[in-house]
Amino acid sequence: MTPVTWDPFFLGGRQFHSRLILGSGKYPLPQIREVVEAGSPDIVTLALRRVNALGQANILDYLPEGKTWLPNTSGAQTAQEALTLARLARELGCGDFIKIEVIVDAKYLLPDNERTLEAVKLLVADGFVALPYMTPDLVIARKMEQAGAAAIMPLGAPIGSNKGLTTRELIRLMIAELKVPVIVDAGLGRPSQACEALEMGACAVMVNTAVATAENPPAMARAFALAVRAGREAYLAGLGPVSEATASSPLTGFLKSEPDPTL
Amino acid sequence: MIVNGQTIKLDKTRPLSEVLALCGYDQALVAVLVNDQVAPRNQFALLAIQDSDDLEVVAFVGGG
Amino acid sequence: MIITDLIEAIEHALAFDFASITPQKVEKALNQERLELTDLGALLSPAAEAYLEPMAQKARQLTKNFFGQVITLFTPLYLANFCVNHCLYCGFNQRNPLRRGALSPTEIERELATIKAQGFQDILLLTGESRGHSGPDYLEAAVKLAAPSFASVGLEVYPLKTPEYARLQKAGADYVCVYQETYQPQLYDQIHPQGPKKNYLWRLMAPARALQAGVRGVGLGVLLGLGDFRGDTLAMAVHGQYLAQMSPAADIAYSIPRLRPTPGTRAEFGQISEKELLQIILALRIFSPSFGLSLSTRERAYFRDHVIGLGVTRLSAGVKTSVGGHSGPDQGDEQFLKSDDRDVNQVSEAIIARGHQPIFHDYARP
Numbered sequence: 001m002t003p004v005t006w007d008p009f010f011l012g013g014r015q016f017h018s019r020l021i022l023g024s025g026k027y028p029l030p031q032i033r034e035v036v037e038a039g040s041p042d043i044v045t046l047a048l049r050r051v052n053a054l055g056q057a058n059i060l061d062y063l064p065e066g067k068t069w070l071p072n073t074s075g076a077q078t079a080q081e082a083l084t085l086a087r088l089a090r091e092l093g094c095g096d097f098i099k100i101e102v103i104v105d106a107k108y109l110l111p112d113n114e115r116t117l118e119a120v121k122l123l124v125a126d127g128f129v130a131l132p133y134m135t136p137d138l139v140i141a142r143k144m145e146q147a148g149a150a151a152i153m154p155l156g157a158p159i160g161s162n163k164g165l166t167t168r169e170l171i172r173l174m175i176a177e178l179k180v181p182v183i184v185d186a187g188l189g190r191p192s193q194a195c196e197a198l199e200m201g202a203c204a205v206m207v208n209t210a211v212a213t214a215e216n217p218p219a220m221a222r223a224f225a226l227a228v229r230a231g232r233e234a235y236l237a238g239l240g241p242v243s244e245a246t247a248s249s250p251l252t253g254f255l256k257s258e259p260d261p262t263l
Numbered sequence: 264m265i266v267n268g269q270t271i272k273l274d275k276t277r278p279l280s281e282v283l284a285l286c287g288y289d290q291a292l293v294a295v296l297v298n299d300q301v302a303p304r305n306q307f308a309l310l311a312i313q314d315s316d317d318l319e320v321v322a323f324v325g326g327g
Numbered sequence: 328m329i330i331t332d333l334i335e336a337i338e339h340a341l342a343f344d345f346a347s348i349t350p351q352k353v354e355k356a357l358n359q360e361r362l363e364l365t366d367l368g369a370l371l372s373p374a375a376e377a378y379l380e381p382m383a384q385k386a387r388q389l390t391k392n393f394f395g396q397v398i399t400l401f402t403p404l405y406l407a408n409f410c411v412n413h414c415l416y417c418g419f420n421q422r423n424p425l426r427r428g429a430l431s432p433t434e435i436e437r438e439l440a441t442i443k444a445q446g447f448q449d450i451l452l453l454t455g456e457s458r459g460h461s462g463p464d465y466l467e468a469a470v471k472l473a474a475p476s477f478a479s480v481g482l483e484v485y486p487l488k489t490p491e492y493a494r495l496q497k498a499g500a501d502y503v504c505v506y507q508e509t510y511q512p513q514l515y516d517q518i519h520p521q522g523p524k525k526n527y528l529w530r531l532m533a534p535a536r537a538l539q540a541g542v543r544g545v546g547l548g549v550l551l552g553l554g555d556f557r558g559d560t561l562a563m564a565v566h567g568q569y570l571a572q573m574s575p576a577a578d579i580a581y582s583i584p585r586l587r588p589t590p591g592t593r594a595e596f597g598q599i600s601e602k603e604l605l606q607i608i609l610a611l612r613i614f615s616p617s618f619g620l621s622l623s624t625r626e627r628a629y630f631r632d633h634v635i636g637l638g639v640t641r642l643s644a645g646v647k648t649s650v651g652g653h654s655g656p657d658q659g660d661e662q663f664l665k666s667d668d669r670d671v672n673q674v675s676e677a678i679i680a681r682g683h684q685p686i687f688h689d690y691a692r693p
Contacts, residue, residue: 092323
């Protein structure tokens, strides 16, 4: 058998192969490299925080080179704050890719879709490659697409919940209707759930907590990478039909009961 | 001046790059908000900081 | 999607290799929850003829899910049959020595009153293409006469400019039907030897212009029998998909008239069987579960009755294809010969007999 290779996808004019996007949160710094090497993503997310001068460590020193950094705007509660965070990230010299997160709801950490849409408009106007994280809603996703979002990142379940692809039916619609890639973000707890997202036609998945909270995070990162790959290949191979019993009452027998006068 | 919420006395007006160095930051690794405005990296050496300014110094950390 | 994408997608659809479809591909399409265009291609292929019954099962279920068990009844009113086009398949062809006429406002009012009294709430106003005899002003006046007493007013006239559509929408037009007839550019060119209709792209983009002008719904159609019906149907679905993406709120309906013997034209086109027509209805319903599907009186009562519930959502009744003729003698000759002459009560009874409810509008202007 020929070895399989990823079929590429494009975001912001750049080509990517791995359809697993890894988050870098919740790890002790020395472990991150091992996790990222095991999961082998092309894109890794980062956050921005106030830092103290003392004991300042550069997370990028702990990450393998050659990845695309995807800073998020976590902490932003308004579109304007998201724009400020994005601009700060840009000054750090890691490119124009931004995962937009605008969250007001403190209990479930659900994205504020309305403000996120607002943020997409601001960031796109400012030249960013905007990837909005959102609660799956096709109608607002269309508006984000219209506003120039490079991809849409609907959540599979509340962030950090490891509950899986609980929003699958809504995401299915988004995959079918949107022209931009759909990247399932947040909530995926198991490799099988990531696999399912790819089987459904999601462009990629983004995982953080599921790997970070595993007993062995590097091994789990690798498991996700394999699952994502299997899902993508299954999607490309075309899933076979699920058989259903066919009722027998004839709806089309009338064609034969009377001759077709037009023949 | 205020740096990340802490009041620090600035003896005189100094360029941002100098202020960052005085506070112990490696300026290559941080981005700065000066009075809620993003300071462009190429302006670090020029931007004059006064004792009345409010600075937010941020850097990349792990995140999802 | 932009216009060039639409044109490319249509070319792609017209080049679809229906003969290469295997039964496995048909089964896959049937079991798919959301169909790709290639799945629709499979359902339209010769291989799918063996799957009409399972297609009908699926189409029936989808029709029920999306529309319930109702059929909307409407009737066309031909306002005028003056025409500057030379369409080889059409009775209104300028060269055809036809009795021509255009209803006056008084005649339109009288016709509308008669139609209204029959119970209709949804009316489709038709003309030939003649800016001299039935220009936008004429159309606007007719729409203004119809809008107060009908819940839904449709127009099936020549392609208009966006501001003209906006005017008509403001006057009360709810939907616009512009049938491409065939999506095959070369054939289109041959069968429209002269006249403004020769402009394929102008016609193709008319539904998009109407939607941009604020009209709520559009009707697409192909005249089955002109060319390869499979490619044309697939291309029409591409067109529908394009419009749905452009205007997610738009009400889109397909129409699939078969070419009928028409006075004054030569019947040298292909013939589509009822079986093939059924296949088209089922395939379109499965591919576009939320789109309307209209079946004209070109089809005989037996066929129209039997496809109730299998995908059709709109049926015409009490149809005259001549100019006027509802309230008195007609004012011009007819466009085509009908196969179903039943009036509104007879069609209603047939709908009820098949366990459905006839309704007279499924939308009212706010």
